[in-house]
Amino acid sequence: MSPRSSSGFPFPPKPCSPSLSRTLPPCLRVIPVRDATKLGRLRELASSRQLDALILQLPENVVYVTDYWPLLGMTFVVFPVDGEPALVHSNFETEAKTWIKDVRIAVSESVTEVADAFANGLEVVRQVLEDRGLARAKVGYEGSFSSVGTGFLKYRTNSVTPGSLETMKRKLPGVSWEDATDLLYEARSIKTELELEKLRVANEVSGFGLEAMYLGLTEGVREVDLATKIENASVTRGVGYRGAEHVIACAFVSSGEFTAETYGVCFGNSPKKLRKGDFVMLEYDVVVDGYSSDMSRTYVVGQPDLKQRHLLETVYEAQVEGVRMEKDGLPAKEVCKKAEDIIRKGGYGEHLKHYFGHGVGVTIWEPHPYIHSKSSDLLKAGMVHSAEPGAYVHGYGGVRIEDNVFLSRSGPVYLSTYRPIQE
Structure with a gap:
C-alpha cells in the first residue's frame, strides 16, 4: 500500500506535524472578516x-x-x-x-x-x-x-x-x-475560501489529538485516560494556534473486539485497559471557533499482525480510491459504491455497516453531500465532506479511517494528514 503522499492528491500548504505546529508564530486574536x-x-x-x-x-x-x-x-x-x-x-x-x-x-x-x-x-x-x-x-x-x-x-x-x-x-x-x-x-454545502481556511485550522488542531493518540498507544493505558489525553492535546495546543480562540474536542476511544461495535452499541471511554495487539479506534470531533473536523483513526497497540494489516490496508485503499475518483458533478453514490466494492473484494462485504461520508462545516454532520450508495446528491466543487469507510468484524475488531476532504475545481484535496494508517 503506497503512502498518501504519493497517491496524487495535493496536501494543504500547512499540514499538521509536530515540528510545524510548534514553530508557527502564535496569534492571540482572530479578526472577523466579511465574507x-x-x-x-x-x-x-x-x-x-x-x-x-x-x-x-x-x-x-x-x-x-x-x-x-x-x-x-x-x-x-x-x-x-x-x-x-x-x-x-x-x-x-x-x-x-x-x-x-x-x-x-x-x-x-x-x-x-x-x-x-x-x-x-x-x-x-x-x-x-x-x-x-x-x-x-x-x-x-x-x-x-x-x-x-x-x-x-x-x-x-x-x-x-x-x-x-x-x-x-x-x-x-x-x-x-x-x-x-x-x-x-x-x-x-459550498465553502468559500475563508471558510476553507477555518476548516483547515480545525483539521490541524484535530491532528494534535491524533498525534497524542498515536504516541499514547501503550499497553495498560485505560481507554478513558487515552481519550482525555487526546482532547487535552487539541485544546491546549489548539487555543492560539493560527488565531484560534475557542476549541472543543470530543474523543471516543474503543479497543479490542469492541471496535467492531462502534456503530451499534456505545462501547468506549471505559476503564478497560489497552492490551498488546488490540485494535484501538478513535472517533474524534473537534470544533474551532464554530468550524468542525470529523476524524477517525484505527491503530494497533504494538505492530499489526498480517490479518490486522490486511483489514487496515483494505479500508485505507477503499478511502483513497473512493476519494481519488471525486469530481464536480459526479453522483455521490458512485464514490460509496467504489469504496464498498474494494471492501467486498478484500473479503469484508458482510462487515459493511455505514455510508462513505457526509458534509462537514459549521456542524460535525452536514446533510450535503451525503455519500451513500442510495444518495441522490451530486458532488460539487466547494464541498467539504468526511471520507470514512469501515469494516467491522463482530468478535474480532473493526477498522474505520476517516478524513476530511475538500473538492476543488481541479479535484479532491485532503484537509487532514496525520498518519492515516499505521506504518
Whole structure:
C-alpha cells in the first residue's frame, strides 16, 4: 500500500506535524472578516424563494453569517436580502467579535429583573425589523433542523421548537414565516475560501489529538485516560494556534473486539485497559471557533499482525480510491459504491455497516453531500465532506479511517494528514 503522499492528491500548504505546529508564530486574536462570497450566495438563495429576510438563532447559523460563535445560544441574526445584517446580542454573552456594525444588546437578566431571554431578544429583533422597513416582511426561519450544532458551551444546545415559533409569531405579529432549513443547508454545502481556511485550522488542531493518540498507544493505558489525553492535546495546543480562540474536542476511544461495535452499541471511554495487539479506534470531533473536523483513526497497540494489516490496508485503499475518483458533478453514490466494492473484494462485504461520508462545516454532520450508495446528491466543487469507510468484524475488531476532504475545481484535496494508517 503506497503512502498518501504519493497517491496524487495535493496536501494543504500547512499540514499538521509536530515540528510545524510548534514553530508557527502564535496569534492571540482572530479578526472577523466579511465574507462577501458567502453572504452573496445566501442572499441569492433567499431571493429565489421571494424572502425579504432571514431570522436566525441557532449557533451554527449565527457563526455562519457573522463569524461570531455564541457562548450560550441567545443571539439572533437579522439577515435582510437587501442591506446589511444586524446582530442581537444577549448581555449574558461575551463581547461579540464580528464584522457586523449593527450590534444591539438584549437584556436577558439583571439584578432588578428576571427576564425571558428569548422573548427579550425578539423584542430587539422587532425593533430591527421596524428600523429596516421589514415589520411586515416574508421571513425565513430555522424550522426543521434535525441535527443542531452547539454554542461554545457544548453542554447547551438550542433548537427552534413549536413553542419558540409561537413566541416568534406573538412578538413579531406582522411577519409571515417560511421554513428556510433546506435553503440554509444548501448555502452551507459550498465553502468559500475563508471558510476553507477555518476548516483547515480545525483539521490541524484535530491532528494534535491524533498525534497524542498515536504516541499514547501503550499497553495498560485505560481507554478513558487515552481519550482525555487526546482532547487535552487539541485544546491546549489548539487555543492560539493560527488565531484560534475557542476549541472543543470530543474523543471516543474503543479497543479490542469492541471496535467492531462502534456503530451499534456505545462501547468506549471505559476503564478497560489497552492490551498488546488490540485494535484501538478513535472517533474524534473537534470544533474551532464554530468550524468542525470529523476524524477517525484505527491503530494497533504494538505492530499489526498480517490479518490486522490486511483489514487496515483494505479500508485505507477503499478511502483513497473512493476519494481519488471525486469530481464536480459526479453522483455521490458512485464514490460509496467504489469504496464498498474494494471492501467486498478484500473479503469484508458482510462487515459493511455505514455510508462513505457526509458534509462537514459549521456542524460535525452536514446533510450535503451525503455519500451513500442510495444518495441522490451530486458532488460539487466547494464541498467539504468526511471520507470514512469501515469494516467491522463482530468478535474480532473493526477498522474505520476517516478524513476530511475538500473538492476543488481541479479535484479532491485532503484537509487532514496525520498518519492515516499505521506504518
